[in-house]
Amino acid sequence: PQSFHLVILGGDGIGPEVCDQSVRLLEIMQPHLDGVEFQLDRHSVGVGEYQRSGEALPQSAYDACLASDAVLLGAMGLPNVRYPNGKEIAPQLDLRERLQLYGGVRPIRLYHEADTPLKGHGPGEIDFVLVRESTEGLFYGRDAIADLEADEATNLLRITRSASERVCRLAFETARRRDGKKTVTLIDKANVLSSMVYFRHVFDEVAKEFLDIKAEHVYVDAAALFLVRRPQDFDVMVTENMFGDILSDLAAGLVGGMGMAPSGDIGDDAAVFQPSHGSAPDIAGQSIANPIAMHLSTAMMLEWLDHPETRRAADALNAAIADVLSDPTQRTADMGGNLSTVEITDKIAERL
């Protein structure tokens, strides 16, 4: 059988409890997959691990990620715990940078009209993927430390050809694979920023490699407006790190919030799948966290493993989730429901 080495990183706050539920679903599915074996390799990472060992991302965990077929991550970070220099501990950013996970793939899909704050959108009528460049852009400057006594502070937004090419290619490939409008929309600010003129230039070059896919440009301010007024028009969007950070949260807000938004951080040597939400320590340990984003991320991982059986499993998991969510009373507390983390997972498991 083909064995997949999956690294499981529960992390902080609600991370471990939602991650455990996804592992439970993996274990339920595994016996039904022909010739496929999951080898689960758990590691402790995050701010809790930093407090224990002094390292949020121990070398052994990092090495395991690099050697793995895929990584499943709960959530990392805890407000109020900082490095001695005052910086927040954000090991997910370290992971993205060190593993060069350049493509932050964030699918946005509406499962029931009750879940969206927008009028007039039914199931599947919001359905697009935002691809966020995740190794540079304005986040390039994140290692700087502010001098609070100085007269000014700066950060550099950096766009390189190589990083732009690879993330644009990923966006076009995503559009090609999806059953959508076969369109990639570059979100930029080329009317004002030279780095964005450059980004647009590289995007247009890459677009020539994908003549079957329509390429278009929208300014980031207009994109924010379009997302609330006609989100149904988008298929695949690709954008700079900071813009992607903002727009992906906005987009998650359109389909039920961060608890509904899965993500895959994709690189050439590794891939990390995790919900877009944070560690929410205020609700940790109560089994009230919404595990849907985690389960959807797990389905993304199964599809990404790209074996016929894991793809079948991904389809089955997505279908089971969609079926549960088709009844708007089947929700966790963040969405006004009363199912626990385990209960809503049980309902998914029943359908697998």
Place this chain on the structure above:
Amino acid sequence: PQSFHLVILGGDGIGPEVCDQSVRLLEIMQPHLDGVEFQLDRHSVGVGEYQRSGEALPQSAYDACLASDAVLLGAMGLPNVRYPNGKEIAPQLDLRERLQLYGGVRPIRLYHEADTPLKGHGPGEIDFVLVRESTEGLFYGRDAIADLEADEATNLLRITRSASERVCRLAFETARRRDGKKTVTLIDKANVLSSMVYFRHVFDEVAKEFLDIKAEHVYVDAAALFLVRRPQDFDVMVTENMFGDILSDLAAGLVGGMGMAPSGDIGDDAAVFQPSHGSAPDIAGQSIANPIAMHLSTAMMLEWLDHPETRRAADALNAAIADVLSDPTQRTADMGGNLSTVEITDKIAERL
């Protein structure tokens, strides 16, 4: 009588036609204002003027703005017309920078539930002001020219103490004057960017001058999500230039689009009031443009002139607009209605 020197800049595209309608309203109100006289001083600016004279913002127009009590501007810019070096012509950015119009004040108010794409919000239930720093931030780098053959392109995000202090003070003063939650929310990304740690530090210092106003912080990604899920929670937001550009368009989208979003660009030596929308050359000359944002900007100007009679006029104009908009069939084409630019202005004029 007190004479106010008002510079009128129609600009490009639909700019002149919406601006003319606001001037008409000013002329209707003027005879009813006791001891107040408007001296209207028209100048040609924008891309059309650039094509005629080689200068988008002629020195005489600039001098008039600087000497004026306030500037009323329609819209400037035309896609496809560029400087020889390929840069877009954005004279509104030049105005902001040269006149040091540091505070981009963008009020967002819902007049009728039919105007919002969000469920469950009635008139006045979305009502906040976004204050966008408008002289630096990521726009600081806008003079750079991209070298498309290079391996990378960069822009600098710059936050100075002096610009941050003045824009934060403006935000707190706005919250103090408003009949709202008496809260200023700083929108930053202090968990990642040192410039934002710095911005937050200056904001916190300024907050100590306004102990009657609550000060809070929200990360920009979370703010984008909150704007779609609970916009009613905001009173006054203050943020960096690029973040403000994105969030203000998003916010305009919540109350009917750019045609509903007024703005004031406020400096210590000048102030420019203009709709947030652009010049929309595709619909220019047809009298179908929505003049509401222009009229609301005019009301902002009247209030800003800060004379008892102009404040009274501002209240009257705002009330007349609100009364017209209380009937959701009274709309221009952009909002699904069939009133012309002139007709909807007539309805406002009738109520003055």
